[in-house]
Amino acid sequence: MPKVDIKDIFREKEKFLGRPLRLEGWVRTVRDLKAFGFIELNDGTFFNSLQVVFDENLANFKEIAKLTLSSAIAVEGILAESPGEKQPFELKAEKIEVLSLCPTDYPLQKKRHSFEYLRTIAHLRPRTNTYAAVFRLRSLLAYAIHRFFQERGFVYVHTPIITGSDAEGAGEMFRVSTLSLNSPPRTEDGEVDFSQDFFGKETNLTVSGQLNGEAYCLAFNKIYTFGPTFRAENSNTARHAAEFWMIEPEIAFAELRDDMQLAEDMMKYLIRYALEQAPEEMAFCNNFIDKGLFERLQNIVDSEFGHVTYTEAIEILQKSKEEFTYPVAWGSDLQTEHERYLTEKVFKKPVFVTGYPKDIKAFYMRLNEDNKTVAAMDLLVPGVGEIIGGSQREERLEVLERRMDELGLKKEDYWWYLELRKFGGVKHAGYGLGFERLIMYLTGISNIRDVIPFPRTVNNCEF
């Protein structure tokens, strides 16, 4: 008797109707009556479960009727059309073998659990509908990202996880060291002597692959990175994690508008891919997590993203009747409340904000003609906030060096980065997309801890 994946039955039911099949999976629920009963069986291959019907003809009928949630069974029977309304077909069991009987103190029940509770059982939560949907989508979207860039001729670059660059400037870093924490070697003036450490210098986990990515961009023209990123910020919010995944494309012979066009094309591609490839999961998200999800996503696929300069955004905010907690003034960064107002109230769709003051942005962003702003862009989306941050890079060696001097950065630390400008440097641009924030946006999940299998946040590294 052929063993079948439940996904294949749902996708090609004609092939299986009326035929004997063997299924192996876990019991999601049992409803038993006097002489027969129903089992919802999920084998993990598909979002939906398959209904198994069993009756007293089974030798072990009583045992089966008392099956507990998450017990594993093997069922042999005939696939038939179902008289019930909620499923198109069902398996009429002729034989059910119990592979693993689950104890009754199983923490998941046939009811809604809070996200907070499920986070405490991160090893079991992928068995729930919500997490089954979210994490299958996460897998599909990772694949879709590779497809999007590969179809366009981008080269996938594995930038290093361990970095010796101590000033990437994107936040607090996790130190990587093999020195003894209790008694590290010291230099003559009492400082820790990192020359005796594994790499002979201070090293950390990467906060961004961008600088390395630029080197490969200026060889391959179009590249992207996709890997884990680490930030040791003591930040406790629904959209920050200490370990997360980031996508960082970088394109040569390109300006900021090319960068934004790429970001917009990518976002639309990924949304379409999710809707086409995971219709059951997306429908579940739309029904149970975020009622307005489909409408919002469709609106994005169908429309152009908004564009506004930082200076215009400040004017819009200053003219608005909205009462903000923080003052709006040219020169200071936009607060979360300002960003939300722009994307949720003014534009009601994703919006690029460009041309930020140079003083609030990184040293490598290209200085504009006005000498006050840089060619930076942030993509803000409703509900999540900043999902992409990018810029055209400063390709003019003398301007870049001047900026580094102004900011007190040591040029010798960046010698190879500067050589990228010296040897065949050209206009180029790129951005960073937070993978988890993308998943949040596409599923409606509002906490980053619920889109990472085993999230790492401040004070939490369980599992």
Place this chain on the structure above:
RNA sequence: UCCUCGAUAGCUCAAUGGUGGAGCAACCGGCUGUUAACCGGUAGGUUGCAGGUUCGAGUCCUGCUCGGGGAGCCA
């Protein structure tokens, strides 16, 4: 790190400073097409931890731990 709210049965939540309850889950039974099945019954508790006030604390006070929401930082 700051502000704010919270922690009571396995889960989700009630309980005026005065005998800690309900729904769901579990367990036992009933039910010939169920759909988070339904109906009846049984059992289930050091009220997050440590102190304090009080005749008496789940409830008030202090500290701590953990969690939610918001902020900063950012993707």
